[in-house]
Amino acid sequence: EVPIVLFCAFCPWQTCVLLLQFIEAIVVLVRQTSHVRITRALRCIFLVDCRYCGAVRRNLRQIFQSLPPFIDILLLLLFFMVIFAILGFYLFSPNKSDPYFNTLENSLVNLFVLLTTANFPDVMMPSYSRNPWSCVFFIVYLSIELYFIMNLLLAVVFDTFNDIEKMKFKSLLLHKRTAIQHAYQLLVSKQRPLGISFKQFDGLMRFYKPRMNSRDRYLTFKALSPSNTPLVSLKDMYNFYEVVGLKWKAKKNREHWFDDLPRTAFLIFKGINILVNSRTFQYTMYTLVAVNGLWILVETFMLRDGIFSRDVPWSYIVFLTIYGVEVLLKITGLGPIEYLSSGWNFFDFSVTLFAFLGLLALAFDMKPFYFIVVLRPLQLLRLFKLKKRYRNVLDTMFELLPRMASLGLTLLIFYYCFAIIGMEFFSGKLYPNCCNSSTVADAYRWVNRTIGNKTVVEEGYYYLNNFDNILNSFVTLFELTVVNDWYIIMEGVTSETSHWSRLYFMIFYIVTMVVMTIIVAFILDAFVFRMNYTRKNRDSEEDSGIVLEREVSKEEMTAVAEMYGRNGATSAASQLLKVVSQMDRHRQTSMLFLGRRSRTKSDLSMRMYEEEIQEWYEEHARKEENQLLWQDDEQLLNHPLHPPSLRQRAQTII
Numbered sequence: 001e002v003p004i005v006l007f008c009a010f011c012p013w014q015t016c017v018l019l020l021q022f023i024e025a026i027v028v029l030v031r032q033t034s035h036v037r038i039t040r041a042l043r044c045i046f047l048v049d050c051r052y053c054g055a056v057r058r059n060l061r062q063i064f065q066s067l068p069p070f071i072d073i074l075l076l077l078l079f080f081m082v083i084f085a086i087l088g089f090y091l092f093s094p095n096k097s098d099p100y101f102n103t104l105e106n107s108l109v110n111l112f113v114l115l116t117t118a119n120f121p122d123v124m125m126p127s128y129s130r131n132p133w134s135c136v137f138f139i140v141y142l143s144i145e146l147y148f149i150m151n152l153l154l155a156v157v158f159d160t161f162n163d164i165e166k167m168k169f170k171s172l173l174l175h176k177r178t179a180i181q182h183a184y185q186l187l188v189s190k191q192r193p194l195g196i197s198f199k200q201f202d203g204l205m206r207f208y209k210p211r212m213n214s215r216d217r218y219l220t221f222k223a224l225s226p227s228n229t230p231l232v233s234l235k236d237m238y239n240f241y242e243v244v245g246l247k248w249k250a251k252k253n254r255e256h257w258f259d260d261l262p263r264t265a266f267l268i269f270k271g272i273n274i275l276v277n278s279r280t281f282q283y284t285m286y287t288l289v290a291v292n293g294l295w296i297l298v299e300t301f302m303l304r305d306g307i308f309s310r311d312v313p314w315s316y317i318v319f320l321t322i323y324g325v326e327v328l329l330k331i332t333g334l335g336p337i338e339y340l341s342s343g344w345n346f347f348d349f350s351v352t353l354f355a356f357l358g359l360l361a362l363a364f365d366m367k368p369f370y371f372i373v374v375l376r377p378l379q380l381l382r383l384f385k386l387k388k389r390y391r392n393v394l395d396t397m398f399e400l401l402p403r404m405a406s407l408g409l410t411l412l413i414f415y416y417c418f419a420i421i422g423m424e425f426f427s428g429k430l431y432p433n434c435c436n437s438s439t440v441a442d443a444y445r446w447v448n449r450t451i452g453n454k455t456v457v458e459e460g461y462y463y464l465n466n467f468d469n470i471l472n473s474f475v476t477l478f479e480l481t482v483v484n485d486w487y488i489i490m491e492g493v494t495s496e497t498s499h500w501s502r503l504y505f506m507i508f509y510i511v512t513m514v515v516m517t518i519i520v521a522f523i524l525d526a527f528v529f530r531m532n533y534t535r536k537n538r539d540s541e542e543d544s545g546i547v548l549e550r551e552v553s554k555e556e557m558t559a560v561a562e563m564y565g566r567n568g569a570t571s572a573a574s575q576l577l578k579v580v581s582q583m584d585r586h587r588q589t590s591m592l593f594l595g596r597r598s599r600t601k602s603d604l605s606m607r608m609y610e611e612e613i614q615e616w617y618e619e620h621a622r623k624e625e626n627q628l629l630w631q632d633d634e635q636l637l638n639h640p641l642h643p644p645s646l647r648q649r650a651q652t653i654i
Contacts, residue, residue, distance in 0.1 A: 014049060017042045041420035044413045055406030056413070063410075063518055066160045070514060073153045077115075077145060084141045085111050091127070091137065098126035099439055109502055113490075114138070115145055116483040116509070154517055161521040169605045173613070174620050176241050184234050195231025199563065209244065214572035215579060218560050219248045219593055222550045242603070246548060246595030250582075257335035272333035285326055286383060292319045293380045320359060323352045323379070343398075344385060351378045396527050399601075403526075407519050414515060418508050419473035425504070429496040430466040432459075438495035440488045465489050480505065481512050529601075532608065546603065548595040554583050 021039045048056055085108040092101035100110040100123045113119045120138070127134040187200045198221050205217045212220075222228070223243045224236045258269040275281050295315050327349055331339050339345050384390035432446035443462040465476045480486045490505040557580050564573035583591055606613065 014045055017045055038421065038424065040424070041417040044416050048413065053409070055403070056410050059407055059410040059518075062161070062164060063514065065164055066157055066518060066521075067514070069156045069160050070153065070517070073149065073156050074510070077149045077153070080141075080144055080149065081111050081115070082108065084137075084145075088137065091134070095127060095130055100126065105499065111141065112506060113487040114141070115150075116486065117142075117146070118483050118485055118487050154520060157517045158521040158524055161518065162525055165525060166609070169602070169609070170616055172602075173606075174616060177238065177617070177620065178624075180237050180240055181234070184237050192231060195229070195233045196237070197231060198560070201232060205244075214560075214564060214569070214575050216248050218557075218576070219550055219552070219595065220244060220246065222552065223548050223595060242546070243548070243595070245597045246546070247597060248593050248595045250579075251549070251592040251594050257338075269332060272329055274333075276330045276333040286385075288319070288322055289379050289382050293377065293383075295319075296377055316355075316359060316362075320352070320355050323348075323355065327352050344382070348379075348382065355379075393527070396530050399530075400523065400526055403522065404519075407515075407522065411512075411515050411519075414511055415474055415477050418477055418504075418511075419467070419470055421504065422467035422473050422476070423470065425501070426467040426493050426497065428466075428468060430463050430492055432463050434463065435492045435495045438491050440491045440495075443488045444492055462488055462492060477508065480508060481516070483509070529604065529608065545596055545598045549592060550595070551590050551592050552579075553590040554580055554588070557583075 017039065020042070024039050047053060048060065085104065088101045088111065089104050089107040092098050093103075093107075096102075099106070100119075101107045110119060110123050114123055120142075121128075124135060124138045127137075183204060184196065187196045187204060189200070198218065201221050201224075202214075202217055205212060205220065220243055221232065223246065224232045224239060226236070256270070256273060258266055258273075261269065292315075299313065299315070330345060334345075340349070381394075384394055430444070433444065435441050435444045440462070443460045445460045446463070447459075464472075465479055467473045467476060476489060480489065486505070486509075490502055493505075494501045557576050561573045561576035561580065564570075564576065579591065583589070
């Protein structure tokens with residue numbers, strides 16, 4: 001029974017793949033010979049199903065959800081392509097010098113390649129040389145297929161992607177609301193029907209977030225109750241998911257790190273703090289960064305034959321000294337913790353540190369580390385802070401990095417599938433001087449010629465784009481994704497195998513077009529969403545995330561610690577008593593705590609869809625009310641002691 005249970009635990013896709021692999025293994029054992037094994041390309045399904053690839057599964061699900069409208073536009077695109085292929089065959093096949101339209105198959109294939117512009121204007125020139133008006137055919141084709149339908153394809157996918165993202169947010173929001181309602185109904189008591197006490201809330205948090213300490217559990221409870229009442233109502237509980245992720249820290253009594261220093265030192269550090277926060281200082285540094293960028297450009301332009309100088313230039317030392325002084329001033333004026341808490345300051349510090357390491361590499365002739373010197377121009381990225389739109393672009397880019405990593409992994413999975421198939425069918429087919437019977441033979445030719453006393457090598461490098469191993473296959477597939485001269489690889493493989501091999505390359509182009517369109521739609525959605533949010537919040541120039549303040553008195557902490565002590569939770573009580581002793585040490589009757597967390601896409605969506613959210617809540621409440629009425633009627637109908645007449649009446653009402 002155990003193997004059956006384990007087998008059924010797999011998803012249907014995994015079950016099918018395992019079954020195919022089992023059948024394939026049996027065939028190999030019976031025939032005692034190796035054959036094409038396509039199931040190797042399906043092994044990545046097991047990788048996708050692991051716990052670490054949840055984002056990849058979501059991406060694949062989103063790709064499949066976007067397929068119906070994509071396929072509709074794709075069929076329209078292929079329909080026009082077939083029409084133009086037939087028209088091109090009748091128009092240009094009489095020209096015997098035109099190899100692109102001599103058969104209907106070549107006509108269709110070359111128009112497919114023309115859609116990627118990889119063979120333009122080569123595909124037009126034979127007919128254009130005989131009749132200049134033939135260019136109208138290609139202009140109309142590209143205008144319809146490339147500039148209209150391809151952009152329409154992106155627009156449709158973007159609209160579908162946007163709707164899917166909105167529906168996902170709506171579904172998750174209503175799911176959270178329902179979960180909060182169920183949790184509230186379980187925790188509220190008959191003695192206190194108006195809300196949840198901290199004792200009940202503490203039990204919930206021990207189950208929901210067991211690693212949270214007792215202080216943070218109480219502060220989360222306080223954050224849910226803005227009126228400082230001892231009970232949390234259902235309306236307050238609706239903010240549970242926004243509050244539970246806050247990181248709580250005690251707010252410092254002093255404004256700066258140097259407030260407790262002697263007066264002379266305080267005035268010095270206060271002056272440095274005012275200096276580094278002034279606009280004059282900031283714009284002076286921006287000017288110096290721009291000058292440094294121009295100087296690097298001039299130095300690079302003056303290099304001869306690409307020879308990099310091993311001497312330390314004086315400009316390197318001057319600008320590095322300026323950046324080092326800036327870093328020291330900011331660390332001194334702001335304090336190390338506040339300085340490094342800013343992402344831009346951390347970036348400046350990292351680039352300055354790498355520049356210093358590059359200086360050491362040059363000074364001590366450390367050849368393996370010369371690459372660090374190339375990182376100097378990264379300082380120019382600081383100039384993007386000057387304009388708000390540039391900051392939005394960079395912020396969007398950093399926000400997208402985790403999601404882009406999962407999208408990149410999704411693309412690699414498709415690459416792996418096509419790489420394995422390519423290795424099975426096309427391994428060893430491309431080599432120097434192959435494809436002599438094709439129109440792209442020059443790209444694969446490798447010839448030694450002796451001219452006088454010199455041997456000249458004429459080498460076409462396209463034989464390197466092969467499927468001999470997994471690494472070469474990935475590089476070849478990336479070149480096919482870029483689509484520049486990709487038809488040379490396709491025609492080379494076709495000349496050595498069969499004309500059916502073109503299907504492999506065409507299908508790969510369509511699949512990568514789907515994935516890349518989804519990626520572009522995702523980037524557009526994120527950027528447009530952030531720009532709309534920025535326009536809606538023009539007052540907040542800098543987004544510091546979600547910040548909440550809560551003040552806790554000494555009596556409150558003592559009472560909560562005693563409650564934990566009575567329940568036997570001595571470790572939780574000791575954590576709260578440490579806060580009480582800290583208040584006693586500073587002679588305070590209360591302490592202010594700050595809860596911070598970064599702003600998420602969900603927070604931005606709450607602000608963007610705040611008008612629609614109320615309609616969603618009302619619609620959800622009506623559905624729940626109707627469901628409850630339906631359940632009550634079902635119970636009434638199924639009650640054994642119910643009078644038959646009333647049961648019949650209830651059925652009539654239903």
